[in-house]
Amino acid sequence: MRRIAAAAAVVALLVWSGAGIGFSAGAFGDLGNTFAFVAEHWFPADLADWKTALRAMADTLQIAVFSTLAALAIAFPLSFLAARNWAPYRWLYDATRFGFNLIRSIPELVLALVFIPTLGLGPMPAVMALIIHNIGVFGKLLSETIEAADDGPQEAVKAMGGTRLLVALYGIIPQMLPLALSHYFYRLEVAIRTTLILGIVGAGGLGQMLYNDFKQFMYQKVTFEVLLIMVLVTAVDYAGALIRKRVK
C-alpha cells in the first residue's frame, strides 16, 4: 500500500513538473538533428586563437584557485564555531551555521550580478561571488567533518590540560586533513565550471571567450574551447588525486 502510494506520488510529480515545462517526448526523437548540426558545423576544431585561448584558460584557473583558497582560509577557522562538538557557545554555533546557510543559498551568478555595478566588469565580481558562496559551502562541509572527528584524540588533549584551541589543533585538524583536501579539490573543480558560467556576465577567461565565439556562430572555435575545458577539469582532478594520495 505504501509502495503504491510512493510510486503514485513520484508519477504525480513527474506529470506536474513535465506539464509545467511543456515537455514532449518528441525532443528525444529530434536529438538526431543536434548530432547532425554538431557534426556539420563544429568540426574540425579551429586552433587559430590558441594563444589567447591558453591565456584565457590560465585566467579561469587563477580565478577559481584564488577564490577557493581565500574562501577556505576564511571558512576553516569559522567552521569550528559551527561544529556542535567544538563551539564554545550554543548561540555562536547557531549564528555561524545560519550565516553559512544564508550565504550559501545565493547562487554565484546572482552574487556576481550584484557586484558588477560596483566592481565593474572583469574577474573581480566573479572572484567575490565565488569567495562568498564557497565560504558557505566550506563552512558546512568542514563543520560536518569536525563533528564526525573521532573523540579519542580530543579527549586525550583535554586530559593533558589542553585548551579548546589545542583540542582543535592537535585533536581534530590532523584527522580532518585528508577529507578537507578532498572537499577542497572537489570545490575547485566546481569553481572552474562556475567561472566558465560567470564568463557570460563578463568575468573573462575561457567562459567569456567561448560565449563570445558562440554568439558569433564560430562553432569550430567553441569546439577547441570545450576541449580545453575538458583538459583543464581533468588536469585539476588528476592533480587533486595526486596530492590526496600523498596526504594520508
Add this chain to the structure above:
Amino acid sequence: MVFQHFQLLTRLSAWTNVMAGGFAGMPLWRPLLGAFSAEDRQRALAALREVGLEEYARRRVEELSGGQKQRVAIARVLMQRPKLLLGDEPISSLDAVTAERVMGFIAGLHRRHGVTVMLNLHDVAAARAYASRIIGLSAGRVVFNGAPKQLTDAALRRIYPPDDEDGAH
C-alpha cells in the same frame, strides 16, 4: 593517566604525543605554533627512551602496535612528572605477553620515579604479581582490601561471586 584505549593522537608522531603530556605546563603559544622548547623536546625523547621507543619517536602512532601505543602513553605520563598515575584498565586491550611488558614499564615508573600507581584491573594474576595492595570491588562496594598474599580464593569469590559473572564492576 593511562587509558584502556590509549587515547593517543593517532595521526601524529610518538614524539608529539609525548610532548602533549606537557601541554598544561607550557605557555599556549608554544604548542599553538608547534614551537616546543628544547628542554621539552629532550624530556620527551628521554621519556620515549625509558619505554624503549626512542627510535620510533618520529613514527606516527597509528603505525605502532598495541603494546607500543600503550608505552607511548606511559612516556606521555612521564612527561607530566606525576606523583600519582591512574590507569583505567591499561592492559585490557593487549595480549598477555604485551600486557606483561606494559605492566613492567608501569612498575618501572614506580621504582625509578617514586610514582604512586593506582590501576583498575580485571587481570587477577597481574594484580597479584605487581600490586603492593589490592582493593576488591563488587557491585560498587569494597569487599577486599589487603596485601596480595591475603587475597585467598575465598576473598576472590567475594569479588567475583560465582553465580554472578558480571558482578565485579
